[in-house]
Amino acid sequence: MELHVVIEGTRGLADQVYRQLRDAIRAGRLAAGQRLPPSRLLAEQLGVSRKTVAQAYSKLTLDRLIVTQVGAGTFVASRLPQSSRPLAQEDLAGRAVARQWQGVETPLRHPLPDARLRYEFIAGASSRRLFPEEEWRQCALHALRRTSTLRGFYAEPEGLLELRDAVSRHVGFSRGVDCRADDLVITNGAQQALDLIARVLIEPGSIVAMEEPGYPLARMLLEAQRAQVVPVPVDDEGIRVDLIPGGTRLIYTTPTHQFPLGMPMSMARRHALLDRARELGAIVVEDDYDSEFRYTAQAFEPLQTLDRWGLVAYIGTFSKSLSPELRLGYAIAPPALRAALVNAKHLSDWHSTTMLQWTLARFMTQGHLLKHIRRCHDVYGERRECLLARLSGDLSPWLEALPTVAGFHLAVRFRRPIPTTQLCQLARRVEVGLYPLDECYRLPSPNPGLLLGFGAIEAEDINPALDRVRTILEQLDA
Template identity: 35%
Template sequence: MSKQPTAAWPYLLQLDHTGKEPLYLQLYHALRQAILSRQLSAGTQLPPTRVLATELAVSRTTVITAFEQLVTEGYLEAHVGAGTFVASTLPEEMLQVHAQQAPPQEGKKPPRLSQRVQQVMHSPLRPPVQALSAKAFQPGLPALDAFPFDVWSRIAARRYHHPPPELLTYGDPTGYRPLRDALAQYLTASRAVRCQPEQVLIVSGAQQAIDLIARVLLNEGDMVWVEDPGYPRAHTILLGAGIRVVSIPLDQEGLNVEAGKRLSERAHLAYVTPSHQYPLGVTMSLARRLALLDWAQRVGAWILEDDYDSEFRYCGHPLASLQGLDTHGRVIYMGSFSKVLFPALRLGYLVLPLELVEPFIAMRALYGHTSPLLEQAIVADFIMEGHFLRHIRRMRTLYAHRQQILIEAIRQELHGVIELEKHEAGMHLIGWLLQGLDDRLVSQLAARQGIDVRALSACSKQEFKSSGLLLGYAGVNEQEIREGIKHLAKVVEAIV
């Protein structure tokens, strides 16, 4: 294990004590960059938190907070009684992350676009570039009962009272510019996404985003990696576009990149949920993230990063995005307001590599042109006036509480039948069914009782040793959780 001289730390980790960014975040970014640029090599031991706090003239809490986040994300390893070290499993040949995207190389071939978008861009007719019900335990449903509709109503009334003419037209197909500005700022600060407003494209939800990506980047018969188990709608949308979907298995580190190479080395795109895998909740390790980026760069593939619920992390801070590690412009970042605000908005967004912006605008202008502008303006105001971040902070506390209520209810009513463990992130848990129960049968019978529990097997092409149920807890209050589990217990009792 190597050690960095103590005197070198203040020079390596320069902090701005008068800056606006919190010191713990400055330290986190400085250490992360030092690791990725190999200034700190694998196995390097960091000073004790008290020593480093003294050397940097910060509180020990600042150092501990930064260390904990880096340990969570896999950059550091903490060994009880021995200290904290730079992770030893990082593939050093990949650790070259720079502050900006690598400049375009001379003679670089243009991106491979689908025949559909090429026809649109060269067509003389090309446009100018200018419910599900809320019940237990629907996955992905936010706490509608805790949404600040009073604040939302005031903003909406202000916007609808005297809307400017530009909000009543077809608008810019890229989306409302102030919303794109707000998103670029938010994603840079909270998710370590590297982007400018020009790279942000507003879409009508994640489904439209996936369809748009298929239309722009894929031809019929192209192969795409998807996680197995994974998000069923993504799988179906790709199949509907004539894409050959290749199911890639998971393990505790996330998508198995080596398995993907064996199954389809020359796939054109990989769809992943690295921060909180849907539905299992696994976080993709740093080594896997770098391996995935290396594969995409080497074969010229794209990566679609679906960051569907990363705001809701109850221990530490949200994990940094995969896109933030991408130095070659191979990652398309996707997010949605359905889970952080409410699904009826039908608003989402893509962060695109610069070379893909023009073709995506061309296809977006043709299909739907733009999402409703007044709603985009309301969301922009909601973000810029500070309500968005306050709402997320409140929901983190509320969802952590509701998760605990769900766990307690399962233990009381279904002990020995469903195994459920606390998780540090997300809006649902997997209830593993014991005693050989069929999750599809349980799901079907529960639906007849007004209980929405999704079968895990419906998300996968492979067979699991244990079947399971997706139990969403975010959108149901304490009473509804307890009553719902009692109804579920009656359903299970009738089968056992």
């Protein structure tokens, strides 16, 4: 491979070579210890005399940027002299904006592999051992064959037709959603779907109503778009529609499985929400993140299906049903928004990874996804029952599980005052990952508690982990 040096004109050739090599070394494009071409070879590549390159090498040696080892060659120095100070944040014209982003908190972030505890109750993580490796591998090989005939061109921003068709049939069958392939935009997870919707609807100062408590990453994303996010309390039936303020442009809700508390929105409240949205001309974002894993026979029609006016943007993800690392989701856009969302997707990242789209489309059309969901449903159901048994048993003096009908997390309230931060810190010392419910509140939490995810912890590990938690609770009582 030839070294990237560009020669312009015929004057100052040695200085041109010297400056470009110096800048490449200081920028790290030429790494410490990397071997440089012999002066004769580099001179031939550049079409200059060997003396020109030798002069450049000599100046770099004086600057202690390169070293020559007799019989071995010329190398970038292993210890480089201090270069000029990089631009600090205080020197930036946009320092105020950069400082705001630097201060953004990242709640619910999953721990890196080397920081994971033996017993992890983090929400949103799925079971690694349940991932269908062999079926996915076969579908990936099929995707490789399909993409081999299509390379060289970008794909459509809205996503592959084959995947959009598979998703439309899947959500129609498993969730009762009314849509066609043309209504869908494939995104990099539900988070990007929400980001695109916000991009085409939100201006600085726009009022957005959001459930309180609610999904903190959705709230922070909307605030990053400079929306005025108004927390609207929830009760046993869902978001308090009567408290949604006038002038609201967008309403974010999780009606099938309220995050984080777990209850579904009642049918009366669903109709009231749609009526209020119609009155305001507001778009309702229905985030249906994990309703495949439902543990009761009761099921309500999605807002998207009940919608008669084209007000609901329905978003979903495959991060919960398959793996958080599979960054594929979708938005089912109302007619008034679809063209805008496609354009926003195009400008954002052109399209989601084609290879993954082909793989997932094949995985779904072969029936593997429904089979995988049925298998996971049984496993998660067993873990859920184990957790509920302990919470209604020996842990009941301290903890109360809130009713939940779907998903793989539980919200737990404290029955008595418990120092949440201290509890979580003590649990980490005994290899148990506990996470406070407080992070899901925009306002001070009136009822502290925990968010217990049971996707990543095996059933046989739940009781040993909760034994350790009980010991800590007893110590805090002493």
